[in-house]
Amino acid sequence: DADVTQTPRNRITKTGKRIMLECSQTKGHDRMYWYRQDPGLGLRLIYYSFDVKDINKGEISDGYSVSRQAQAKFSLSLESAIPNQTALYFCATSDQSAGGPIGEQFFGPGTRLTVL
Amino acid sequence: GNSVTQMEGPVTLSEEAFLTINCTYTATGYPSLFWYVQYPGEGLQLLLKATKADDKGSNKGFEATYRKETTSFHLEKGSVQVSDSAVYFCALSSYSGYALNFGKGTSLLVTP
Numbered sequence: 001d002a003d004v005t006q007t008p009r010n011r012i013t014k015t016g017k018r019i020m021l022e023c024s025q026t027k028g029h030d031r032m033y034w035y036r037q038d039p040g041l042g043l044r045l046i047y048y049s050f051d052v053k054d055i056n057k058g059e060i061s062d063g064y065s066v067s068r069q070a071q072a073k074f075s076l077s078l079e080s081a082i083p084n085q086t087a088l089y090f091c092a093t094s095d096q097s098a099g100g101p102i103g104e105q106f107f108g109p110g111t112r113l114t115v116l
Numbered sequence: 117g118n119s120v121t122q123m124e125g126p127v128t129l130s131e132e133a134f135l136t137i138n139c140t141y142t143a144t145g146y147p148s149l150f151w152y153v154q155y156p157g158e159g160l161q162l163l164l165k166a167t168k169a170d171d172k173g174s175n176k177g178f179e180a181t182y183r184k185e186t187t188s189f190h191l192e193k194g195s196v197q198v199s200d201s202a203v204y205f206c207a208l209s210s211y212s213g214y215a216l217n218f219g220k221g222t223s224l225l226v227t228p
Contacts (some may be wrong), residue, residue, distance in 0.1 A: 033215055041203065042220035043160075056214065085213075090159055101176035105216055106151070107159035 003027045006091050012114045013081050019050030021076045023112050031096050031104065032074040034058075034066060037088040046089075049074055050096070059097040081115040088112050118143045122206050122219035129196055129226050132133040137191040139206035141179075146161045147174075147210040149182050149189040154221070163191075163204070196226045 004025045023032065023095050036045040043057030047066040055068055065084060069073045078085055091108040120160065123138040148167045152160040164173030169184035178193045189206060208221040 038218060043218045045215050048213075048215050058215070092160075102213055102216055103148070104162050104165065105160075105199045107161065109157075 004091060004093055004106055006089075006108040009109065012116065014116050015082055017081050019078045019113070019114045021082055021091075021113070023074045023076070023088055023108055024076045025072050025074075025091075025106075027093055027095070027106060028071075029069065029093035029095045029104045029106070031094045032068065033094075034064075034074070035090045035092065036060070036085075037051040037090060037110075039067050043090065045047060046076065078113075078115075081113075083115045086113060086115045118147065118208060118210055118213055118217045120206050120208055120217050120219035121135070122204075122222050125203075125221075126209055126221040127190070127222060127224045129224070131198055131226055131228055132195045133226075135191070135193040135196045135200075135224070137204055137206075138217060139189045139191065141187050141189065141208050142216075143205075143210050144207055145210055146184075147208040148212075149180070150207040150209070150216065151180055151227050152205040152207060152218075153187070154205065156202070162204060167186075196224070196227045200224060202224045 007022045009111045033048045034042040049055045049068045052068050065077045089111045093107040119142045150165045151163040152193035153163045154160045154162040164175040173180045178190045203221045203223050207216040207219045
């Protein structure tokens with residue numbers, strides 16, 4: 001079984017709809033991240049969470065919100081979806097329990113979101 | 117702030133050709149450097165990494181050497197295969213960062 005899972009894998013929605021993307025991990029990592037990937041722009045960080053009670057905005061958080069329901073679950077919500085939020089969304093985890101610089105991040109398979 | 121610059125793609129090579137994908141970085145202190153690969157329809161996975169100057173990361177025939185003097189971490193492979201077709205991302209992390217900083221990615225297409 002995959003260590004980092006994302007649901008749904010694909011979603012088509014309409015402008016103005018609320019949508020939630022979910023991420024679960026079985027790696028026991030403390031940190032979780034949400035990125036979006038757009039052609040030519042690479043990966044951009046939306047939100048990150050150091051633990052259940054520590055959630056932080058990334059470089060492009062406007063229009064998004066997150067919830068860390070448990071150490072293993074980190075959800076991304078689009079309160080009112082707009083077409084320019086059409087992208088590939090990735091969840092990632094890392095283990096920083098020993099401190100030090102960010103080490104390897106482990107990625108989920110991605111959610112392809114289309115907003116019409 | 118920290119940043120990573122990669123050569124723009126797409127890069128198209130014939131099978132068994134030599135591959136170089138350039139990556140340079142800007143960072144304070146001594147970052148760790150990574151190459152990630154994204155195969156079609158999949159998430160990113162770590163290809164190799166180096167944590168200090170002059171370290172060489174290697175995996176699956178790919179290599180990259182951490183060059184502090186030129187702030188570079190170029191990815192190389194001596195003989196590419198069709199199965200190497202993917203998008204490659206260079207990334208860095210530092211003590212002052214809270215997440216990896218990724219380059220924009222370089223798409224590689226290897227033709228038979």
